[in-house]
Each structure stands twice: as C-alpha cells, then as structure tokens.
Amino acid sequence: MKPPKASFVIPCYNGQAFLAETIQSCLDQTEGRIEIIVVDDGSTDGTADILTHFQYLDERVNVIRLEKNMGRSNARNRGIEAAQSDIILTLDADDICLRDRVEKTLKYFKKNPGIDLMYSDCNNVDVWGDLIIYQDQQGRQTDTVPALPFDIERLRKTLNTYIPAHSGLSYKKSVFEKVKYSGGDWSDHCIDDWKFELDCYNAGFRFGALNRVLVRYRFIPKTRDEEKIKQLKEAALA
C-alpha cells in the first residue's frame, strides 16, 4: 500500500451513538489515500464493537486503544504521534466530513505553501443530522458558519468564533512537533482546541481560511462551567 497523503485523527470516548457515521464519512472521501486513526480513550460502551467492525472492513482504519480514560488532549496527542502522513485532519467522534474534505485540503496546502494551519466553513447539524438554519448578520437564512479571515484579537476575546469548528482544522505535522494539546483542566473543560490554536499562533505558525464547507459539526447543547473556562482563558492570555 502506498503511504497515506493525509491522516484523520479521531479521539473517541463513549461515542457509540455517532462514531460509525463519522468513520463512514472518512471512508467515503473522494481521495482514497488516507489513514484513519481512532483513539479509543478507554470507552466503556459499544465503541470497541464498532471499531472492530471497521478494522475488519477497511485496512485504512487504525485503532489505538487506551486502557483508561485520560482525556481528549492525551488521546489526540497519541493519535497524531502515530500518524504517518504530513497532513493531520482533526475530527471529533460525532462530526461528519463532507466527501471532498481531504481533496480540497491537500489542494489548499499545495497552493499556499506558507500556511501551516487551515480552517474552513462548516455546517451545524443537530442530533439527528439535520442542518441547523440560523440568521446571519445581514438577516439572511443560512446554514453555513463562515470561516472569517484570521484575527488574533478575536481569538483572544472569545472561544473559536473565527474558527467555526475545531473539526474543520487541518495542519502540517511539523506544527505538532512544536505544539502539543494541553491536558488537565484544558481537556476536562473542552477548551484544549482553543489553547492549541493560541499556542500555534504564539509559536509563529500561520493560519489560513478556506471558504468552503468541509465538515458538519454536531451541535449538542452541553452545560459548561463558564466561570472556570474564563479563569483558564485569563491565565493563558496573561
């Protein structure tokens, strides 16, 4: 088998409800030379059964099993370490890639050699996979969350408003050699992706935006400890 051109890294903890759809969307890519690394972060539900099924079905699916749950950042780091290609595509275990995600991403990096991290537009979908429609600033009905040009001030102020979803982020493996995902509180409060993006900026890597929908982000309302997140953010920006 030829070496893969891009690697999906999917951390998964008790994600049986949507994992199969996510993996299937990666297998359905128009660019076939990919690898899919799923990190089973000590799941206790049927995740293992689903992964066994896909490993048997397709050799491009690689599974890393962690004995106990160590948090999302750790799972991501372990997965990216194992990646064989130069392009890493992040994906959460409940999100869905559109079919041309890998193709468009590779084309983008080829065209823009100076860019290290690339993010794209995304759609938000609900639990059942239906597009969420909302009004944009001009008052039009739209299902697309646009990828605005990179602005560090906006990143500092808010969480991920300019990067629609961390699932839509792809980067060169050279980025990961310098910057890792932070664990601990960052991971527990699900803002390790924000921290990673900030760290990448501080390390001097360049961001680029592609105005094309490449992923569908599953929007499931969760309760978050906003107070704690604010504290963490302030500590990081200080």
Next chain:
Amino acid sequence: MKFSFIIPVYKKAPETFRNCLKSLFNMSHKDMEVICVFDGPDPVLEPIADEFPITKKVVIEHGGACKARNEGAKFATGDFLSFWDADCFAEPEMSAMWEMTLKDNLDCDFCYSGYAWADPNMKGFESEPFDPFTLEHYNYIASMFPLAKDKFPGWDESLTGMQDWDYWRRVVRAGSKGAFIPGFGFVTEVPGADSISGSKSESEHFDKTKARIEAVRKKLGDPERDVVVHGLTYKRDTGFAAKVLNADFIWNPFWLVKPYKLSLMMGFHPQSLDISRKMLDRTGKDTKRAIYWMGMDAEAFYTAPYWQVKTVLKDFDDKINFHFCNEKRTYDILTDMGIFPEIVPFPYDAEKEGIKFPDKFKVLVLTDDVYEKVIHGVIKAMPEVEFTRVVPDTYYNMMDYTVSLQYTKNPRLDNNSRNFLIKGRYLISNVDVPHSGYLPIGDDPVKFKNDIINRIRELKTENRPNMEARNFYLAEASPENFRAKILSILDREAVA
C-alpha cells in the same frame, strides 16, 4: 411432464374458442395434449378445433360439463389432467410454471394460482395459500389446475353447480396436497347471465348459490355448526379464529346461506362497509352478532372525520350486539368513540412449531415518519448489526429475527408482535405493555439513542430466548381463553 388439457365445449362464441386453443398451443412448454369434448354435436365449433393439432376430438350426447370432462379423462395419457374451459386463455408461461412448481413440491399432487378476468376493470382473483381447513368452507381453486392422473376422483355429474369445489374437496380429503403459485395463471371471460356461474340478479344469484352450497355440503356430510366467523380484510386471522372456535368460516357474503346462533365479524374496515353490511344483513334474525375489532380498523375509524364515524356507527348500532378487541390501545380508541368492547387477546397460532431461535442475530425495524430519524440514527450507529427495514410490499419472515424494533405513532402490540414474543423473541418499542421492551423517547435524544444501542448490544451478547415474555403471553393469549370468552355470549342477552 405431460399435461392433458380436457376441454368441454358447449355453445361458445367461435372467436373465444379459437383464442382459447391458440393460447394453449402458444405456451412455451410443449409436452402436452388437448382433448376437446363436444357436449352435443356442434357444426360451428368442431371445424375450429380441426384448425389446431389437437390430440383427440370427442362428441358426446349433451349431458353437462361434468359428463364431458369424465368422458375426456378416459382418453387422457398425460401425467397431469387439467380440465380447461373454452373461455379461458392461458398465459404463455403457465404450464412451464406448473411444471416448475410441481417438480419443486414433490409431495404435492396439484398446483394452483389465481386468475385474471378478461374485463380489465375487474380485479383478478388472487386465490390463497393451500389450507385444507379453509377449502372445507369455500372454494379458492378453479377447475383448470393440473391434478396428478392417478389421483383423479372423477367429476360428480349429479351436481348443478360448485362441481369444482366438490371436486377439489374430494381430492384433498383423499390426502392430496396442493402447491400455491402467487399471481395469475390465465385470463377468463366474465360469466354471462345465462351461464352456469352467472345470474340475472343478486337475489337470484344468492338463491342459486345457496342451493348449490347446500347440495355439496349435504353430499360431503359437513356438520351443522352454530357459529360463523366472517372477515373481509383479515383472511388469515379470520381463518384461524374459525379454527379455534370450530366455526364455519366465510368471506364472501353469498356463501352465508344459513342462520347461525352466533356470527363473529373479524375486523370492520371503513373501506368494506358495504360488504360488512351485507354480511350482517344475511345473518338470521335471532343471530347474536359480535364484532372483533382489529387495531388497524379502529385506527382508521379514529382518524376518519367525526360525522363519518357517527353515521356509520349509528347505522350499525342495531346490527351489532357485542364488541371485542385485541389489546389496550384499540380499547382506548373505541372507548373514546363511545364503544365499550371487551378485551379478549387474539389466540396465538405460533405455538405448534415451538421455539426455533435464529442462529444469526438480526433486527427487524418497523417505524413510521414520526420516528424515522431516531431509528435511522440507531441503524447508522450500529454497522456491525444486521438490520432489516420493513418496507411495504416486501416479503419477510418475522421469525428469522431475534429483535424487533418497533416505533410508531400509534403504539400497539399487534398479533404478529405477540406471536413474536411467544416465540421467545424480544421487542424494543414504545408500546407500554408487559415484556414489550418499553423504551420511550425522553427529553434527551442522545441518551435515548444510547439506551436503544445498549439494549440491542446486550441482547446480541446474551442471544437466548425470552422465556418470561413467552410464558406471559402463552397464558394470556391462549386459544382456550379466546374460545371460552367468545362462546360465552351464546348464553348472554344481547345488549343492543
């Protein structure tokens, strides 16, 4: 395999007879012979028979179709005899299909299918799977179908009608089995008013039918029964209820020819009101009339406009004395409409084979637009499990499955699901009754989805029969219980 077609010919339009012979010689299966028996000399039709390579032409003194058939059978040399009619037109593949079926079913001495009418506006006769019990009560096999020559019992020349019913009943009583071919094997002309099967008016038709049925019943020594079960849309269930009650079983109002003490109507669909009315009118004056409501029918009434329901029910009010239903949802709906039925669970007919638990774990999915997304999500989330969705007009055997996932907007434990539980299988559903795997959709859709997935996975790992549900429903839906409850109204006063 050689087929002998024996055609009694009497007073037919020449073109019809020519087309009939043409269709026979046009068939792809060529190993056959055609014997034409002219029921009295016929200068017009005899030359037409000579146009074709028929094997034998017999001319007898006029004596009716049965005599002609018996005469013709004497000359037959084929393996199977088919008593063809001169106004029937075979499909090109008909006898090839017969041969295939008979070779596939070596224990069967005959095979049969439905047939279409030459009038394209009429719905063809579809016939039904072979069952000796139902054949005792009405005829669904036409005379044209092939019977092994050594089993030929001869035609009864004394009968004026329904000779085919008498013929096939004698064949089956002698121990022969039939193979049912779904679909239409041939096309037949609609009987004219002056032919054997036709009538000038409905009352004349009824009187004629009555005399003929009684003649056959008397001849074959059928017992006199007090109870009759009739149903239009639910033939299989009706037949089974009749078996359990040891009752007569009728689905065509013309066959309801004698008064009974109790008539039980299975199902009452708005679409078949006219025939239901006819059925009820034909029962005797002192007959106690009961209806067993099927869930689908009650549902159809429940969703119909209010005035329609009112009108219909008022019309039937004095015709129906007792109401029964199968389960709780039907009961609730009917009570809401002002009908107060008694819940008598429909008897199971799943017991006789015992439990044959499937080797492979498969899940059957029954759902509707309300739950479509939820269930679709579950199916997509479990690629390692085999799901089968029930789509209209597809065949599936419920007993091949271990679990049935049933989410519909009208949750009801129907007969099939109960039989499924009696066979030791599992349900996961939104039906709130014992052992139905009740799992309602709550506030948290992800939790709901995970619950279903976990339950399926749990059942897959265990993979053993559901004895609790089996024992529960074996007791609740026993045929003895059904029989006792229904027959108890014979001793009760009519409430209407």
